[in-house]
Every structure is written in C-alpha cells, then in structure tokens.
C-alpha cells in the first residue's frame with residue numbers, strides 16, 4: 001500500500017519560497033553529453049496522442065514510432081504510448097510482442113469534473129482493457145479551495161481503482177494559481193498513493209513550466225525524505241523541442257539526482273517532441 005494518512009495541518013504548513021524556485025531554475029547547467037541526454041529523453045517518453053480526431057490508424061502509426069523511435073538505433077523504444085481509453089485496445093494490439101506499456105488518460109481527462117463514480121468506472125474500464133498505466137486528472141477545485149481531504153479521498157479512490165496499474169496524477173499546474181498550492185497538491189497526491197505526479201494535460205492555457213516543475217520536484221524530494229518512497233515525475237504539455245527536453249533533464253538532475261533519470265521515475269508526456277529529437281540525432 002503506497003498511501004499514508006493525511007494530516008491537513010501538515011499540508012497547510014507547506015510554503016514555497018518563490019525566489020528559491022527562480023534561483024533553482026536559473027542555476028540549471030546543461031548535461032555534458034547532449035546526445036546521451038536526448039536518447040534518455042526518448043527512452044523516458046510517453047509518446048502521446050490525445051486529439052478529438054484520433055483514429056485507430058493514427059494510434060497504430062504512433063505505436064510503430066514507439067517501437068522504433070530513432071532510425072539509427074534498433075534497440076531503443078519509448079517508455080510508453082499514451083492515449084484515450086477508446087484507443088487502448090488498438091495500442092495494445094499494435095505494441096504486442098514489446099514491453100512498451102499503454103497508458104490511458106482517465107478520471108474525466110482533461111477537466112476532471114464528471115461524477116466521481118463515472119471517473120472511477122472510467123479507470124476500471126481502462127485497467128480491464130489492459131492499460132498498465134493510468135494518467136488521472138485531479139479536480140482542481142479541491143486544491144484551489146484548500147479542500148485537501150476531498151482531494152486525498154478522490155486520489156486514494158483512483159489509486160484503488162488502478163489496482164496493479166501505475167497511477168500518474170496530473171495536477172494541471174497552470175490552473176492551480178501559485179507555487180504553494182502546487183506543492184500542497186503534490187504532497188496530497190503522493191500521500192494518497194500516486195506513483196507519479198505529472199504537471200499538465202497539454203490542454204491548459206499554461207502547461208509544463210520549469211518553475212512549476214521545480215516545485216513538484218522539491219515536493220517529491222521532501223516526500224522521499226519523509227517516507228522513503230520514490231515518486232516519479234512527468235512534465236507534459238508543450239514540450240516540443242530537444243532544447244526544452246535538455247533543460248528538463250538538467251533540472252531533474254539538479255533537484256532529484258541521476259537516480260530519478262530512468263523510465264521508472266521520469267517521463268516526458270509529449271506528442272511532438274520525438275520529431276525534434278529524432279532530427280537532432282539523425
């Protein structure tokens with residue numbers, strides 16, 4: 001069981017020093033081996049399509065790229081393929097014979113405002129269909145109102161519904177207002193059993209930003225110090241260039257250390273990033 005009991009007073013005691021976060025982002029030092037970091041980015045990528053006009057053919061083509069993302073590397077694959085529930089069977093079939101898991105976005109993605117029973121049933125359906133990873137969205141209103149118990153209870157229910165599937169909790173940081181709320185929501189999701197915390201759906205007005213990411217990484221670091229649990233981190237939304245990927249990797253290395261830079265603990269959620277990286281490594 002990955003959850004720990006919630007202490008709402010401890011959550012309210014969390015405060016983020018915005019200047020320290022700005023300094024952390026300003027201090028990023030690029031990695032020494034750019035090609036190695038770009039290959040790492042590919043191996044940690046949840047190759048994603050989450051469009052209203054997704055078709056089975058588009059998902060099959062995405063899976064072909066996930067199996068062989070770099071023309072000059074016959075071994076490397078992406079970490080996962082991320083799709084809507086309706087595309088889970090197609091992705092599973094297209095990835096048959098590989099170790100690449102299928103991730104399904106869930107729990108009322110992208111806004112998280114459908115009835116709780118519907119959000120839980122959606123998770124259960126994706127797990128039953130074979131998704132090994134579930135990317136849930138939190139209900140932002142709980143965090144914005146400081147209703148931490150409600151957020152904890154929902155995320156814990158999602159965690160139970162996931163069963164043996166890994167659960168990534170999407171905070172939608174661009175809608176949480178300030179760094180302290182992001183840090184508190186990060187903590188509550190981890191306490192409720194999230195295996196990963198993820199920045200964004202890709203559909204907010206503001207998606208993954210380095211400062212929000214630094215806040216989440218520091219929350220992960222504190223949680224690890226408190227509980228010994230390694231919670232993963234997934235920046236997602238608007239990460240489209242190799243240079244952006246390199247900045248994110250450098251920030252993870254600085255804030256969490258190289259131990260986090262593996263697919264078990266770090267993912268990029270991205271629909272366009274592979275094109276730019278593949279071009280750079282060609």
Ligand SMILES: O=C[C@H](O)COP(=O)(O)O
Nearest residue numbers: 201202237238269270271
């Ligand atoms: O979870 C992944 C995001 O939806 C991807 O966002 P993106 O299309 O901006 O790369």
